[in-house]
Amino acid sequence: MRSAWVSLRKRRSPRELSDATTRLIREADTGALQRAGMVRVVVAGILLITVVLAAHGVQLVNPMAMKQIAAAEMTLALFGVSGWGSAWLASKRIAVEQLPVSTAVLDALLVLGNLAYSHWGLGIPGGLFAVFPVVWVVPITLAAVAIHYQPRLQILVALIYVVGLSLLAFGGEALTPAERQRDLSEINAVFSEQANLVRLAMILSLALILILVARQGRVLLERAVRETTLRVNLTRYLPRELAPVLTEQAFASLRRGRRARVTVLFVDMRASTSFGETMDPARLAVFITSFRRRVLRAASRHGGVIDKFTGDGALVLFGVPGAGDDDARRALACGRTLLRLIERWNIKRQFDPPVRVGIGIHTGEVFCGVVGDESRLEFTVVGETVNIASRIEQATKNTDCDLLASAETVQDADEAGSWIEVAHEPLRGVTRNVVLLKPVG
Structure with a gap:
């Protein structure tokens, strides 16, 4: 898959990019990798702290809830480690071509793995995946992918989520209304104030990432306009090849x-x-x-x-x-x-x-x-x-x-x-x- 992805990335439109444009994009890609990695670390930290605070002082007698919290903490810890690793590799200019796809796919697999654990490991019906706070991480990771400005990567990650969530939602037998009501009553903790606090933290994390994406896009646009204006002015008195x-x-x-x-x-x-x-x-x-x-x-x-x-x-x-x-x-x-x-x-x-x-x-x-x-x-x-x-x-x-x-x-x-x-x-x-x-x- 990696070689196929690299070949897709190297494909260019019929109009070849200029050296200056290629250089600008390469610098933007490397900077985006570092920022995306640090964003993952910050978001993982915010959500992990929120989960710990939400669970603190709450008497958990349901073993299923305890296992879900432990799984969420493990997922967030891995999410942060993945972010730190990608930021470090980007700073050293190591595997820059492969990092965006590998980290994005890993994030998607972590989220889907957490939901799969709730379904197959804890026996929670897959059709109820939408009620769990961890599913809110999906738009967060999609927003993190947007930092790279790579439409093909965005499509790939979206397809992974659509396929994975479809398998969870429609892979088993359909629930009757009575069964759905009974199962929801057993997991009513997902609607508690603590769970909603986690959801609010996720909204905050999503907003922070989108602010970064918007800011990064603005900076890149301003730089491109500035360098284009510079080159237009230079053509008035410099050799056209320079x-x-x-x-x-x-x-x-x-x-x-x-x-x-x-x-x-x-x-x-x-x-x-x-x-x-x-x-x-x-x-x-x-x-x-x-x-x-x-x-x-x-x-x-x-x-x-x-x-x-x-x-x-x-x-x-x-x-x-x-x-x-x-x-x-x-x-x-x-x-x-x-x-x-x-x-x-x-x-x-x-x-x-x-x-x-x-x-x-x-x-x-x-x-x-x-x-x-x-x-x-x-x-x-x-x-x-x-x-x-x-x-x-x-x-x-x-x-x-x-x-x-x-x-x-x-x-x-x-x-x-x-x-x-x-x-x-x-x-x-x-x-x-x-x-x-x-x-x-």
């Missing part, structure tokens, strides 16, 4: 700025002035849009983040917001992909002269962050690495190579056998020597 994955904490980190090792790719269209002179404004707008679409496609395919478009050029980053071991490799692959896309574009549109681009790639440390005041914020990367990448792109003109990369990038990508060094003039504005490589073939 906004969906930034939390408030991550944005605060970018606001402070940090140094990071990234791979920078500059791309620029060659002889774009000639296209601008021969095209009318409407066609030129479509032309530039088509070019940018291909840059977007190449960057997206290899996980690059487009920092900005500059007319007929673009700056693409690899390693933002988090660095990876394959940043340089993905940047080189992105450059090759973009060249293939441009080549197919030329064949499709028969441009004369054909569209050409220059691509320069370099790896190193940069400062990245959000700068500016609230009226005009901007994400930016600055540093020698960015300047070198720009100069490498410009060097493609003099070396007659569409794609050049620094030795640092090729080394990081572990592709030394696929690149050869090219002769070139010292890069303008760069004081140190930079070894430039081009793809073999």
